[in-house]
Structure formats: structure tokens, C-alpha cells
Amino acid sequence: MRKRKPTKRWLATASPLTRAAIVFVAVVVTLVLAAWLTARPRDPTLYPPPPGEAAVTVRLVAGAWHSGLLLPREDLARAAEEAGDGALLEVTERFRAYPALEIGWGDAGFYRTVPTVEALDGRLALRALFTPGGRPAVLHVVGVAAEPEAAFPGAEIVTLRLSQAGFRRLAAALGRAVTMRDRHPVVLGPGLYGPSLFYAAEGRFSLLAVCNHWSAGLLNAAGVPVTPLLDTLPRGLVLDLAWRAGAHAP
Structure with missing residues (x-):
């Protein structure tokens, strides 16, 4: 046997x-x-910026379930103009009264109907995460005039200094995320808070492509190292940026 x-x-x-x-x-x-x-590696030619080179300061704004990027509007407009990016130029021009833009990406249905954790709909969340082939996405753009801590009380804010070349790469990736129709960004309506708008966006939202992955992807385009598995949740993305990119909260 x-x-x-x-x-x-x-x-x-x-x-x-x-x-x-x-x-x-x-x-x-x-x-x-x-x-x-x-894990996606750091690009040493882009991040961190070389000593003595002017840098562009960007911030990750991380809430309980969502994250977005707070970007200087003038730098974004300049990068869009240099690249001839009509979509991004139009967005920055529409919010020209504000020194910074907070931009996030997410599921079109969930993002537009769930402004807070208290309004969380479990069935809608599951549908957004597990629909085969993913679901349509939107961009949420907010004009921000106040200091980050005052504009987003309760959020974790992580500051990163990007090289000029890295920021241009980030801007190019952001421009590609804007859906165009008749050579203009597609405006879907008012945003969730403050001076804000929803725009139609490229990409499909799913468990493997959530808002925090999108934020991490833009930072990776700028040369910042990221870890998609860890970045699935906002808190994981915050820790990832601290561990691998040396980023810090103010």
C-alpha cells in the first residue's frame, strides 16, 4: 500500500x-x-527633481474611499499649451479663477450619486466594482482657492515635488483621460461640491481600476514609484507614497 x-x-x-x-x-x-x-518602478530621470531644478508641487488628497490629485492650475495650463493639448487647455481655462484644481476619476454612476461615505450604497458599489468589462468613467474637477488643509478638512494630504519633465508627463496622461466630442471635453453637469464639474472620461472602472489606481497611475507617469495592489485603498496609496517615494504629509 x-x-x-x-x-x-x-x-x-x-x-x-x-x-x-x-x-x-x-x-x-x-x-x-x-x-x-x-510594482511600478521609479523613473530616476524624472523623480525626484534634480537638485537646484525648479519643481512643481502636487498633492494627493485621500479620503475614506476616494483619492484625487490637487494640481497647480497655471502649471497645468502651461504644460497643456506646450503640448497643444486642447482638452486640458479648455478645462484649465474654464477654472481660470482658481489657483489649483482637484481632479479625481471614478465610476460614472457611483461617483455622481455618492458624495459622502454616509451616502454609500453597497449594491451600487458592488455593481461598480464587479461589472464584467468595467463601467464608464468620469472626471471630477474642482476649482480650489483655499489652502489644501482648509479646502479638504479631514482628508490625508500628501505632498510631492515633481520635476518639470515629470509634471509634463502627468499632464499628458491627464489630457488623455478627457473624452472629447466635436473637439471639446464632454461636460456632464455640476460636480459634488464647490465650483466643480463632471466630465466624461476615458477608461473603464472596475475592481482592478479604481480611483486610487488612477491617481497612482498619473503619479507614476511623473516618475513616482507606485504599487497598484497596495494602492487599491486610499490609505494604502498614502503609505505606498511614504515608503517608496519619500512623500510626506504637511
Whole structure:
């Protein structure tokens, strides 16, 4: 008769607690390995900016379930003009009265109907995350005049200094996210708070492409290292930027 392998015999006789611990460790190791394999590296030619070079300061604004980027409007308009990006130029011109723009990306249905955590609809969230093929996306653009901490009380705000070249790459990636129709960005209506608008956006929202992945992707375009698996949640993105990019809260 064929003998059972010692490992299998040991697992069969192990206590439920021991087996649970083994499963837990295996899951953790798998997640760590997946995070490492999918991590996107830093581009040393873009980030951090070389000593003595003028830098562009951008901020990640992270809430409980959503994150966006706070970008200097003049720098964004200048980058769009240099690149001939009509979509981004039109957006920055529309908000020309404000020194900064907070821009986020997300599911068109969920983003436009769930302004706060208190308004969270679990069924709508599940539909947004697990619809096969993903769901249509929108951009949310807010004109910001106040200091970041005053404009977004309660949010975690992470500051990064980007090189000029890195910021231009970020602006180019942002411009590609704006859906155009008849050579103009598609305005969908008023935003959730303050002077804001929703725009139709490129991309499909899903569990593998949430708002925090989008924010991380723009920063990665600027040369910042990111870890998509960790960046799924806002808090994970904040920690990722602290650990891998040396970013800091004010």
C-alpha cells in the first residue's frame, strides 16, 4: 500500500487553529509576492527633481474611499499649451479663477450619486466594482482657492515635488483621460461640491481600476514609484507614497 507523505499526514492531524494560521501565512506571502511583481518602478530621470531644478508641487488628497490629485492650475495650463493639448487647455481655462484644481476619476454612476461615505450604497458599489468589462468613467474637477488643509478638512494630504519633465508627463496622461466630442471635453453637469464639474472620461472602472489606481497611475507617469495592489485603498496609496517615494504629509 502506498504510504502517505509525512507533510500530508501532519496537515491532516494538525489542529484547526494551526491550519488556519498556515492558510493565513500563505495568503500574506502570496499578496506580498503579487505586490512586488506588479510594482511600478521609479523613473530616476524624472523623480525626484534634480537638485537646484525648479519643481512643481502636487498633492494627493485621500479620503475614506476616494483619492484625487490637487494640481497647480497655471502649471497645468502651461504644460497643456506646450503640448497643444486642447482638452486640458479648455478645462484649465474654464477654472481660470482658481489657483489649483482637484481632479479625481471614478465610476460614472457611483461617483455622481455618492458624495459622502454616509451616502454609500453597497449594491451600487458592488455593481461598480464587479461589472464584467468595467463601467464608464468620469472626471471630477474642482476649482480650489483655499489652502489644501482648509479646502479638504479631514482628508490625508500628501505632498510631492515633481520635476518639470515629470509634471509634463502627468499632464499628458491627464489630457488623455478627457473624452472629447466635436473637439471639446464632454461636460456632464455640476460636480459634488464647490465650483466643480463632471466630465466624461476615458477608461473603464472596475475592481482592478479604481480611483486610487488612477491617481497612482498619473503619479507614476511623473516618475513616482507606485504599487497598484497596495494602492487599491486610499490609505494604502498614502503609505505606498511614504515608503517608496519619500512623500510626506504637511
